[in-house]
Amino acid sequence: MDEAGAKYDRQLRLWGSHGQKSLAEAHILLLKAGPTGTETLKNLVLPGIGKFTVVDDENVGEADVSNNFFVTQEYLGKGRAETTCELLQELNPDVKGEFVVSDPVEFVTRDSTVLNTFTLVIATEMPEQNLLAIEEALLPHNVPMVVARTYGFIGVCRIVSHTHCVIESKPSPEPMEDLRIADPFPELEAFVDGIDLAAMDSKDFMHTPFVVVLVQLMKKWRAEHDNKLPTTMAEKKEFKELVKQQARKSWGEEENLLEAFDKAFLAYTPKEIPPEVSEEVFSHPYCGTEALPSGLGPFNMRFWVLARALKAFVEDQGSHPKLPLSGKLPDMTATTGMYVDMQRIYKAKADADANAVYDRCLGILQAQGLDMAIISREDVKEFCKNAYYIRVTQNSRISDEIDPAKVNKEDLEMAVMEGVGDSGPQSPLLMYIMLRACDRFHSKHGRFPGQNGRLELADSDETDIQLLLALAQEIGTELSLDSPLNLSSDHAKEFVRYAAVEMHNMAAILGGIASQEAVKLITHQYVVLSNIYVFNGITCTGASFAL
Structure with missing residues (x-):
C-alpha cells in the first residue's frame, strides 16, 4: 500500500479510490470562518480535499477566541479568513488553502464567473436574506451549497442543489443481489440443467448451491402449474415445503437447503426495476432525447448519457425488461469448483450487459456531438453494477422554502x-x-x-x-x-x-453533519439529505424535513 493509501485507508473503505479521487480534485468555498464553518471544513481537510478558499471580512475578536478552537489569543485583531486558513492547512499538508478578505455575499455576487472554479459552497452564519442572494448567484452555475448554522443550542443543515445524481447510493442493509432465479438467463439455465441432483451422493448434494436447487425446483413447479410462478400465500408455502422435501438427512443438517428455504422468495419474485430508477431517473427530462445542457458538469453529463443508454437497454428488452446483471454472487454453501463456475457465468452475463450499454453510450455521445472519450468501459461497468441503486434527488430552493405557497x-x-x-x-x-x-x-x-x-x-x-x-x-x-x-x-x-451565539460544542456536531453531506455531494455516493435537518441540542434530538 502506498503512502496515500495508508493515510486514507479507513475512508477508502467507505467510498473507494474513485471517491477519494473526487475529494482530491474538489475545491471548497467556505463563506464565514466562525466555529461552525471551521469545524465543517476541518472534517473535509482531514480526509484530503484538494483545495479550499475561505472568504470572511471580519477580524478575530474576543468572541472568536472563546468559541472557536481554531483561533487563539495571539491572533486577536488579525483577519479571520487568514487565521483559519493558516491553522486548517496545518491539519493536512496535502491540502492547499487560500483566503479572501471580503464580505461573502459581495464575493459571490460581484463576479459570478469565479463560481465555476468551485466544487461546493459551504455557507455558515448566514441569515435568510444573505442565503437567498447566494443561492441566486449559484443557480446558473450548478454549484451545490451546504448551509450549516448554529444558533445557541439549535443547529440547522440545509442542502441547496439542483439535480443531484448518485451512482452508488449504497443502501443499508444491502438488498439481495439479482440472481435471476425466478427468470434465469439462458447460460444459467443451461448450467443448472447440466446438474443431476438425483445422481449425486449426499456429500455432493450438501454442497450444491441453493441457486441450483431453487432454479431446478421452480422449473419443476412451472411445468406442473401452466408455466406460472407461485402467487398466493398457499402456493408460496407449498413451494417452500417442496424445498424441505429435498432433504436427505434430518431437516437443518444440510446448509444449502436451509439457504434455499430462506431464499425461496427469490424463486417466485422476479426482481423489478425500482421506482427510484424507473420514475425518478428514466422519467427525468435529461433522460429524454433532447440535447443535454452544456452546463451540467463532467459527472452529471456522464451520468445522463449512461442513464439514457441504460433506459434504451431496458426498453429494447420488450415486455419483461431487466436492468443489467451486476455479476456479484453472494456467499453460499458450495464446492469451490461449482461456485467458481457460477461466478464465471454471472460475470460473463454482466460483461455482456455492460457491453450492450456501452454500445448505446457511444451512439448517444455521437448523436449529442460529445467527446467519445468522456465515458470508458470501466465507467459503464461501475454504472451497470449499481444500476438498481442509481438515484436522482431534487432539492427545493430556499426561496421556495420561505414562500408559504410553495x-x-x-x-x-x-x-x-x-x-x-x-x-x-x-x-x-x-x-x-x-x-x-x-x-x-x-x-x-x-x-x-x-x-x-x-x-x-x-x-x-x-x-x-x-x-x-x-x-x-x-x-x-x-x-x-x-x-x-x-x-x-x-x-x-x-x-x-x-443572541445568535455560536457555541463550539454545537458547531462540532453540525460540522460533522454538514461535512458528511458535503462528502456525499462531492463523491456522488450515498443519498444526500432531503433537504433540511434541524438539531435540538437541549434534548439531543433532530428531524429532517423535505421543504
Missing part, C-alpha cells in the same frame, strides 16, 4: 401531527420556525434578538421576546397548518437568550 406543508404537518410527529414544546420544527423568526427579526431591526451586549435578560429584553414571538406566530399563520403550533413566550425567551 413550501411542502405536508411534511411540516406530519412533523407536528399528534401521534405521528413531535408536537411537544421541544419539537425540532418549532425550533426551525423560531430560527426563521430570528431571521425575520434581523431583517426588520438590523440585529438578531437579544444582541444588546448583556449576558442576562433584563426587563428591556421583554420587547425582543414579544416581537420575536409575534414574528414566529406570524410565520405559523402563513403556513396555515391544520395542527396547532404550540409556540410560547418560553421559546422566544430562549432564542433571545441565545
Whole structure:
C-alpha cells in the first residue's frame, strides 16, 4: 500500500479510490470562518480535499477566541479568513488553502464567473436574506451549497442543489443481489440443467448451491402449474415445503437447503426495476432525447448519457425488461469448483450487459456531438453494477422554502401531527420556525434578538421576546397548518437568550453533519439529505424535513 493509501485507508473503505479521487480534485468555498464553518471544513481537510478558499471580512475578536478552537489569543485583531486558513492547512499538508478578505455575499455576487472554479459552497452564519442572494448567484452555475448554522443550542443543515445524481447510493442493509432465479438467463439455465441432483451422493448434494436447487425446483413447479410462478400465500408455502422435501438427512443438517428455504422468495419474485430508477431517473427530462445542457458538469453529463443508454437497454428488452446483471454472487454453501463456475457465468452475463450499454453510450455521445472519450468501459461497468441503486434527488430552493405557497406543508404537518410527529414544546420544527423568526427579526431591526451586549435578560429584553414571538406566530399563520403550533413566550425567551451565539460544542456536531453531506455531494455516493435537518441540542434530538 502506498503512502496515500495508508493515510486514507479507513475512508477508502467507505467510498473507494474513485471517491477519494473526487475529494482530491474538489475545491471548497467556505463563506464565514466562525466555529461552525471551521469545524465543517476541518472534517473535509482531514480526509484530503484538494483545495479550499475561505472568504470572511471580519477580524478575530474576543468572541472568536472563546468559541472557536481554531483561533487563539495571539491572533486577536488579525483577519479571520487568514487565521483559519493558516491553522486548517496545518491539519493536512496535502491540502492547499487560500483566503479572501471580503464580505461573502459581495464575493459571490460581484463576479459570478469565479463560481465555476468551485466544487461546493459551504455557507455558515448566514441569515435568510444573505442565503437567498447566494443561492441566486449559484443557480446558473450548478454549484451545490451546504448551509450549516448554529444558533445557541439549535443547529440547522440545509442542502441547496439542483439535480443531484448518485451512482452508488449504497443502501443499508444491502438488498439481495439479482440472481435471476425466478427468470434465469439462458447460460444459467443451461448450467443448472447440466446438474443431476438425483445422481449425486449426499456429500455432493450438501454442497450444491441453493441457486441450483431453487432454479431446478421452480422449473419443476412451472411445468406442473401452466408455466406460472407461485402467487398466493398457499402456493408460496407449498413451494417452500417442496424445498424441505429435498432433504436427505434430518431437516437443518444440510446448509444449502436451509439457504434455499430462506431464499425461496427469490424463486417466485422476479426482481423489478425500482421506482427510484424507473420514475425518478428514466422519467427525468435529461433522460429524454433532447440535447443535454452544456452546463451540467463532467459527472452529471456522464451520468445522463449512461442513464439514457441504460433506459434504451431496458426498453429494447420488450415486455419483461431487466436492468443489467451486476455479476456479484453472494456467499453460499458450495464446492469451490461449482461456485467458481457460477461466478464465471454471472460475470460473463454482466460483461455482456455492460457491453450492450456501452454500445448505446457511444451512439448517444455521437448523436449529442460529445467527446467519445468522456465515458470508458470501466465507467459503464461501475454504472451497470449499481444500476438498481442509481438515484436522482431534487432539492427545493430556499426561496421556495420561505414562500408559504410553495413550501411542502405536508411534511411540516406530519412533523407536528399528534401521534405521528413531535408536537411537544421541544419539537425540532418549532425550533426551525423560531430560527426563521430570528431571521425575520434581523431583517426588520438590523440585529438578531437579544444582541444588546448583556449576558442576562433584563426587563428591556421583554420587547425582543414579544416581537420575536409575534414574528414566529406570524410565520405559523402563513403556513396555515391544520395542527396547532404550540409556540410560547418560553421559546422566544430562549432564542433571545441565545443572541445568535455560536457555541463550539454545537458547531462540532453540525460540522460533522454538514461535512458528511458535503462528502456525499462531492463523491456522488450515498443519498444526500432531503433537504433540511434541524438539531435540538437541549434534548439531543433532530428531524429532517423535505421543504
